[in-house]
Amino acid sequence: MTSEEIRKKHKQLLIKYQFAKENPVPYKTQIEIINSSLIPLVEDKSFQEKKYSFYMTRIWEKDVRLGVFAEEENVNELRNIVSKYTSLLKLNPVDPENPAENNSWDGRTEGAPFTFSEDSPNCDEIFYIKYLEDIARIGIDLHRKNLVNVIRFSVRAKFETLPYGELNPRDFFHDYFKENSVHYCKKSQSDLDEFWGECGFGYQKGGTVGSHFYYNIILGRDFGLRIYPSPVQRKYLIDSITQEMLNLHGF
Numbered sequence: 016m017t018s019e020e021i022r023k024k025h026k027q028l029l030i031k032y033q034f035a036k037e038n039p040v041p042y043k044t045q046i047e048i049i050n051s052s053l054i055p056l057v058e059d060k061s062f063q064e065k066k067y068s069f070y071m072t073r074i075w076e077k078d079v080r081l082g083v084f085a086e087e088e089n090v091n092e093l094r095n096i097v098s099k100y101t102s103l104l105k106l107n108p109v110d111p112e113n114p115a116e117n118n119s120w121d122g123r124t125e126g127a128p129f130t131f132s133e134d135s136p137n138c139d140e141i142f143y144i145k146y147l148e149d150i151a152r153i154g155i156d157l158h159r160k161n162l163v164n165v166i167r168f169s170v171r172a173k174f175e176t177l178p179y180g181e182l183n184p185r186d187f188f189h190d191y192f193k194e195n196s197v198h199y200c201k202k203s204q205s206d207l208d209e210f211w212g213e214c215g216f217g218y219q220k221g222g223t224v225g226s227h228f229y230y231n232i233i234l235g236r237d238f239g240l241r242i243y244p245s246p247v248q249r250k251y252l253i254d255s256i257t258q259e260m261l262n263l264h265g266f
Contacts, residue, residue, distance in 0.1 A: 028084070028085050028086070028087055028090055029082055029083070029084055030082070030083045030085065030090065030093065030094070030097075031080065031081070031082050032080065032081045032082075032083075032097065032101070032106065033074060033078050033079075033080045033081075033106065033107045033108065034048050034052070034053075034078060034079050034080075034081065034101060034104040034105065034106065034107070035048075035077055035078045035079075035104065035105045035106075035107050036048065036077075036104060036105060037105060039077040040077075041076040041077055041263060042076055042077075042235050042263045042264050042265070043264065043265050044077050045073045045076070045077065045078070045079050045235055046158070046162070046264070048079045048104065049071065049073075049079055049155075049158060050158065052100050052101050052103075052104060053071055053079065053081060053100070053101075054155055054158070055100055056081075056096070056097060056099075056100035056101065057069060057071075057151070057155070059096060059100070061092070061096055062093065062096045062097075065085065065089040065092050065093050065096070066083050066084065066085055066089070066093060067084040067085050067086060068083075068084040068144050068145065068147065068148045069081065069082060069083045069084065069147075069148055069151060070082045070143075070147035070148060070150070070151045070228070071151050071154070071232060072151075072228055072231040072232050073231050073232055073234075073235040073236075074231075076235060076236075076263075078107055081097070082147070083097070084144060143225065143228065145209075146210065146225060146228075147228060149198065149199075149202075149210055150225075150228045150229050150232065151232065152196075152198035153192060153196045153198055153199055153229075154229070154232035154233055155198075156195060156196035156197055156198055156199070157195055157196065157233060160195050162264065162266075163261065163266050165195075165233060166233070166234065166257065166260050166261060166264065166266075167257055167261075168191060169229075169230065169233045169234055170234070170253055170256050170257045170260060171253055171257075172184075172187055172188065173226075173230060173237075173238055173256075174244065174249045174252050174253050175187065175249065175253075176188075178243065179240060179243060179244060179249065180249060184211070184226065185211040234260055235260075235263070235264075238256065
């Protein structure tokens, strides 16, 4: 079933949380939140049973966003499960510059999660509903590896694959994911075809390209260019941005 078919068939609720810590350190804090709170949360058996899907992504250097898709009857229980693992974290609004449109839901106070249905306005998350959890789980697997190597690989990937480079993303990432991600290894050939086809790195809805979610969870940011760099420029970008990312992550 494609993401669009899921959107039409299920009336899903999307609960968004944006977590931070008091006195956060850029980038380092995001890694701490993911490793200490969110990985144990999403691996909790009760969470897995009650959620329909989930995603996590790093936002604005210090925050980590968690989105949970769920049927309405499971929302309250999921709220309690999330709170159990994140009660010491600070909640920030999803969109501080536009509070009227903010659909962050604390889960520890009164509020309403954002509702998706066939009549809902388009939103990036619902189009990527299957792909988002895949990327989150691949990201979790990579966070457990040598993060220095993962950062180096990911910056290379950004500028050596299309559209800025010349290589097909599937060809570039496949062996690396196969070697480093348990979740990716469990996928059947048809699942992989869907992963790279219907919602892969080049797929775009609502102005967001699928690869954006990968670079956010791994690097803490994506890099958009208005030019298509030459081979010489790409090498400079890879070297300089890799060093910047390593420095920002404390390596």
